[in-house]
Amino acid sequence: VINRAAAAYELELKKPAKFRRGSRAIAKDFEKSYFESTGVQIKIHHTTVAARAAGRKSRKEAAQAQEWLLPEEAELVIKHVTQCADQGFSLTHRRLKEDVDQILGARLGDDFPEEGIGKNWTHRFVERNSDRL
Incomplete structure (x- = not known):
């Protein structure tokens, strides 16, 4: 509106x-x-x-602009997490961080920090997408 x-x-x-x-x-x-x-x-x-x-x-658009993952990348991560869970392998936050770091490193190259995403990023990602995970 x-x-x-x-x-x-x-x-x-x-x-x-x-x-x-x-x-x-x-x-x-x-x-x-x-x-x-x-x-x-x-x-x-x-x-x-x-x-x-x-x-x-x-506010929503501004927050999305600050997200690490693009919407389609977030969808891929959600699919990956749910597929792993369906097969009986629940991902740890450490493994999720490694996967996301790999995705972002491939897209951003040298612009991506060497230490990767922050230590609480995976917790916030899971919380943000809790209805789908």
Whole structure:
């Protein structure tokens, strides 16, 4: 909803200043239309709409940009862990770290730190993906 509001606000910014609606009005319109279509009341802050229109990423997008693994690499790791478990070989955190270090070392080369991923990375990865592991 916020991204659609930001897109609508971007269109407003292309209009002459005299005919433009502000981010507050756009946010209110999208709150109202969301309520009418779902029956759920939400709050969209006008500064968030303006920031997204200016190019700021959502928290989720910003966090994904800081992840070591690309989404498709994470999928491969999850498949690998579940396949090992299905065959009766549960991976230790040390072995998981070695596998992930190998994947990232291959992709990043010299840009990947020699010590590899951090010592708590595997715990956070398992926690983040606990619904699938």
